[in-house]
Amino acid sequence: MALTGALAAGTQVPPGERVIDVRDLRMRYGTKDVLHGVSFAARRGEVLALLGPNGAGKTTTIEILEGFRMRSSGEVTVLDTDPARAGEAWRARVGVVLQSWRDHGKWRVQELLDHLGAYYRRYSTDLKSRPWPVGDLLEVVGLSALASTRIARLSGGQRRRLDVAIGIVGRPDLLFLDEPTVGFDPEARREFHDLVHRLTDVDDTTILLTTHDLDEAEKLADRILILNDGRIIADGSADDLSRQVAGESEIRWTRDGQRFVHSAANPTPFVRELLLQHGDAVEDLEVRRNSLEDTYIRLVHDSEGRAR
Amino acid sequence: MIETLRVGAARGLIELRQTLTNGQDLWGYFFPSVGLLITVFFTNQATVPGTNFSLGAATLPSSLGMLLAFGGLLTIAQILVVEREDGTLLRAKATPHGMNGYLIGKVIAVGGMTLFSVLIVLIPGAFLVDGLRVDLGGVLTLIWLLPLAVVATMPIGAAVGSSIENPRNLGFVMMPIFGLVAISGIFYPITGMPGWLQAVAQGFPIYWLGLGMRSVFLPDALASVELGDSWRHFETFGVLAAWAVAGLLVAPILMRRMAQRESGSAVAARRERALTTVGR
Numbered sequence: 001m002a003l004t005g006a007l008a009a010g011t012q013v014p015p016g017e018r019v020i021d022v023r024d025l026r027m028r029y030g031t032k033d034v035l036h037g038v039s040f041a042a043r044r045g046e047v048l049a050l051l052g053p054n055g056a057g058k059t060t061t062i063e064i065l066e067g068f069r070m071r072s073s074g075e076v077t078v079l080d081t082d083p084a085r086a087g088e089a090w091r092a093r094v095g096v097v098l099q100s101w102r103d104h105g106k107w108r109v110q111e112l113l114d115h116l117g118a119y120y121r122r123y124s125t126d127l128k129s130r131p132w133p134v135g136d137l138l139e140v141v142g143l144s145a146l147a148s149t150r151i152a153r154l155s156g157g158q159r160r161r162l163d164v165a166i167g168i169v170g171r172p173d174l175l176f177l178d179e180p181t182v183g184f185d186p187e188a189r190r191e192f193h194d195l196v197h198r199l200t201d202v203d204d205t206t207i208l209l210t211t212h213d214l215d216e217a218e219k220l221a222d223r224i225l226i227l228n229d230g231r232i233i234a235d236g237s238a239d240d241l242s243r244q245v246a247g248e249s250e251i252r253w254t255r256d257g258q259r260f261v262h263s264a265a266n267p268t269p270f271v272r273e274l275l276l277q278h279g280d281a282v283e284d285l286e287v288r289r290n291s292l293e294d295t296y297i298r299l300v301h302d303s304e305g306r307a308r
Numbered sequence: 309m310i311e312t313l314r315v316g317a318a319r320g321l322i323e324l325r326q327t328l329t330n331g332q333d334l335w336g337y338f339f340p341s342v343g344l345l346i347t348v349f350f351t352n353q354a355t356v357p358g359t360n361f362s363l364g365a366a367t368l369p370s371s372l373g374m375l376l377a378f379g380g381l382l383t384i385a386q387i388l389v390v391e392r393e394d395g396t397l398l399r400a401k402a403t404p405h406g407m408n409g410y411l412i413g414k415v416i417a418v419g420g421m422t423l424f425s426v427l428i429v430l431i432p433g434a435f436l437v438d439g440l441r442v443d444l445g446g447v448l449t450l451i452w453l454l455p456l457a458v459v460a461t462m463p464i465g466a467a468v469g470s471s472i473e474n475p476r477n478l479g480f481v482m483m484p485i486f487g488l489v490a491i492s493g494i495f496y497p498i499t500g501m502p503g504w505l506q507a508v509a510q511g512f513p514i515y516w517l518g519l520g521m522r523s524v525f526l527p528d529a530l531a532s533v534e535l536g537d538s539w540r541h542f543e544t545f546g547v548l549a550a551w552a553v554a555g556l557l558v559a560p561i562l563m564r565r566m567a568q569r570e571s572g573s574a575v576a577a578r579r580e581r582a583l584t585t586v587g588r
Contacts, residue, residue, distance in 0.1 A: 059573050068401070068571035092404035098572035100579050103396035106326045115322065118315045119403045166399070178572060 013041040018077070019174055019206040020048075020065060025074035027060050027230075034060050036230045037074070042223075044173075045204040047196065049211055049221035053300060056227045058210045059178070065208065066096055066176055079174055092123040092130070095172030095205075097163050099179050105152035109143055109162060110134055112151065113169055120170035128203075131169050140198070141165040142191060157188045164192070168199065175199065177209035181216060189216070196220055214292045224292075226299055233303040242290040245298045253285045316409040320416025327421060337421075341428045344371045347495065349436055356497060356533055361526075363496075365437035369525035370494040372426050373518035376454075379422025380461020381468070381485060387414065388469030388566075389478055393578050398570045407567060411466075419458060439527065446524040449541065453520045460513050460548040463555025470559070470566040473578070488514050497533055506535065513551050516544045 015021070020042040027035040035057045042048045050058050063069040064076060067083035067090075076082060081090045104112050117131030124130040138144045141161040146154065154162060160180070167175060177196075181189045193216070199205045211217050217224050218238045226234040226241070234241050248263040251270060255278055264270045267287050274282060290298075327333040348371070352364030391397055400406035434440055468481055491505045492498065492515035498506055509515045522530065523539035531539050 063571045063573060066402075066571075068398075088404040091402070091406075094402075096402045096572075098395070098398070098575070100572070100576040101395040101399065102579075103391070103394045103399050105394070106330065107322070111322065115315070115319060116399075116403055116406075118318070119312075119405055119409060122311050123404065170404070 013043045017043040019044050019046075019079060020208065021075070021077040022061075022065070023075040025061070025064065025076060026072050027057070027064065028072045034230050035071075035074075038227070038230070038232055040225055040232060040235060042206055042208060044206055045200055046223060047200055047207045047209070047221050049209050049217035049224045050227060051211065051214070051217055051224055051296060052227035057230045058227055061227065062176055062178060062208065062210060066094065067091070089123065092120055092170055093173045095167040095170060095175040097167035097175070097177045097180060099182065101159075101163055105150070107151050108148050109151060109154070110138065110147040112162075113137060113165060116166055117169045123170070128171050130171050132171050134169070137165050137169060140195060157184050160184065161188070161192070164195070168205075171203060172205060174206045174208070177207060179210055179212065181211070181213065193219055214296055218292045226296060228300050228303045231303070234299050238292045238295075241299070242292065242295045245290060245295045249290070250288045251286070252288075254283045255281050312405045312408045313412060315405075316412025317416055319409055319413030320420070323413060323417040324420040327417070328424065337425050337428060341425065344429050345432055345436065347371075348433055351495075352437055356530070357500065358533055359530065361530055362437055362439055365439040366497075366522060366526060366530065367495055368429070368433045368437055368440065369521040370518040372430060372525075373516075373521035374489055374492075374494045374514060375425050375429065376422060376457045376517050376521070377461055377514045378485075379418055379425065380458060381465040382482065383418050383421060384414065384462050384465030385469035385472065385481060386478060387418070388466060389472050389475050392469075392566070392570065393475060393575070393582065395575045397567065398572070398575055401567055401570050411563075415458070415462060418462065440525045441527060442525060449520065449524050452545070453517075453524070456545065456548045456552065457513075457517055457520075460551040460555065461517075463559035464513075464551060467555060467559040467562045470562040474581075485514075488512050492518055494518050498535060499533060510535075510547070513548055516547050520544045520548075 018041045020040070022041065023039045025035055025038040026033065038057070038061060040048075050061065052058050060069065064071045065078050065083055067078075067086050070084055076084070078086075079090060079093055083090070107115075113134045117134060120130040135144075138147055141164055143158065143161055143165065146158060151159070151162065160182075164177075164180065167177070181192050184192060196207060197220075200207060207220075209220065221238070223235070223237055224241060225232055234244065236244070248265050249267040251262045251264060251267050251274075253260050253274070262270065271285070271287065348364040348368050350364070351367055352362050354363040355361060356363050356366050388397075397407075397410065400410035403409070472478060472481065488509065489495075491501055492509045492512070493501075494514070498509060498515065501509070519534065519539065520541075522534075523541065523544075528539075531537060534540070
């Protein structure tokens with residue numbers, strides 16, 4: 001399969017630029033293997049999305065990289081250190097945003113950020129002053145008006161934004177985001193996406209995020225990794241991936257107020273024919289290659305077929 | 309190190325302020341306090357067997373000893389179990405030096421809470437009963453007894469809290485502790501217990517904390533109704549120190565193991581389980 005060939009080559013990240021470097025990572029619980037030799041790398045300032053069905057091993061992978069879980073075998077280097085043996089100075093350079101935090105309900109928003117920020121003070125450098133000034137941080141995540149609200153009183157979306165603020169209060173070099181926008185309304189999601197872009201642009205932060213939302217992965221990620229059944233089955237930008245999967249393009253147009261949809265493996269001859277026949281009567285012409293969703297479903301499907 | 313101490317201490321003071329300005333928590337402090345004061349009030353007319361000293365007046369310092377034990381054993385265990393579940397511990401783990409800051413904060417916050425719960429019994433209680441007195445010897449005893457109470461109980465409480473995964477299992481710890489209170493001579497002199505229960509009670513810190521507090525607040529003549537006709541400061545120190553050593557040996561191991569296991573999916577799994585059991 002063409003896909004396997006592309007994978008063997010992988011996306012090349014020069015060794016010197018690797019913020020994350022994972023080689024042949026394996027994880028076994030009892031007799032069950034949940035990761036079968038995962039390898040990938042991330043470069044500085046890159047946004048990497050980890051996609052995959054439930055149970056594919058996304059959480060296990062991210063927790064090993066966060067240093068929260070011991071691996072069975074394989075080489076893992078995160079910010080030049082093995083997370084399984086990393087110390088507090090490494091911890092200060094890593095930000096973590098998880099899904100199910102309900103902690104510090106009695107604290108006020110600003111109070112908690114001030115407190116947690118204080119742990120990073122000693123890691124401030126000339127290049128990067130830590131922590132992030134809390135006033136600015138509240139502005140960035142849109143919680144300024146709620147600075148003195150008790151955390152237990154925040155709505156779900158506000159709570160998530162606070163979690164993100166806590167994740168970046170130490171101005172991390174690397175940020176892990178686990179399903180960051182679950183429960184966000186579309187506006188909050190848009191604001192969150194802007195925030196991620198700002199982080200990578202201004203601070204050169206490397207971001208590894210997991211998500212179920214393909215649209216989000218496409219918008220945010222420079223590169224997408226698809227994990228299925230403990231293996232990486234695709235690694236590349238959204239465009240790369242859809243090119244890897246031979247599929248049909250969708251052609252839509254309207255003529256005389258009527259809508260038409262047609263699928264073709266190669267859209268060019270079809271469109272030429274269409275325009276020759278109807279000329280300017282063809283309106284709202286759109287040609288769409290495989291959406292990321294099609295690609296994703298196709299890839300996961302194919303890999304499952306191969307595994308059986 | 310100094311920086312962590314500073315941040316941790318700030319954390320403890322913030323949490324102390326939060327708990328002392330929260331209606332629900334205050335109710336939690338005053339409710340047992342009122343219960344103890346009522347007990348003291350109604351036993352005030354009774355006398356300690358073999359003396360004409362008020363039983364209520366003897367119960368008051370004993371119950372202070374009990375409150376010290378509760379603060380160190382139960383409060384810490386409870387907080388650890390709850391804060392592991394809501395992700396506070398994971399947050400600490402995700403922060404540089406966060407775990408140390410967390411623990412320093414806890415010692416200060418729980419120490420403050422315990423002191424508060426002692427004071428709201430002692431101050432009104434002192435007006436209810438006659439015969440309490442504190443001399444210089446008593447003050448000196450307090451100076452070594454209070455820190456020793458903290459070191460003897462908090463590590464044990466932390467070890468217990470680290471080994472309990474499910475908040476519902478906290479009950480299994482509460483029951484034996486209440487049982488120990490019943491046999492430790494807090495509400496009635498231990499001399500009235502059968503010999504083997506006396507032996508059991510003397511193996512645990514609650515009896516010794518009660519005894520120590522009685523030695524601070526009661527006239528020395530009352531030592532005659534205690535086991536061995538004395539306040540047994542030497543033995544008090546010995547048993548509490550033994551618990552402190554045991555706790556300080558075991559607690560770090562259990563806590564490290566607990567902390568190692570914390571991860572996003574562990575917190576999520578506990579939450580999931582809590583949600584499914586709530587519905588039942």
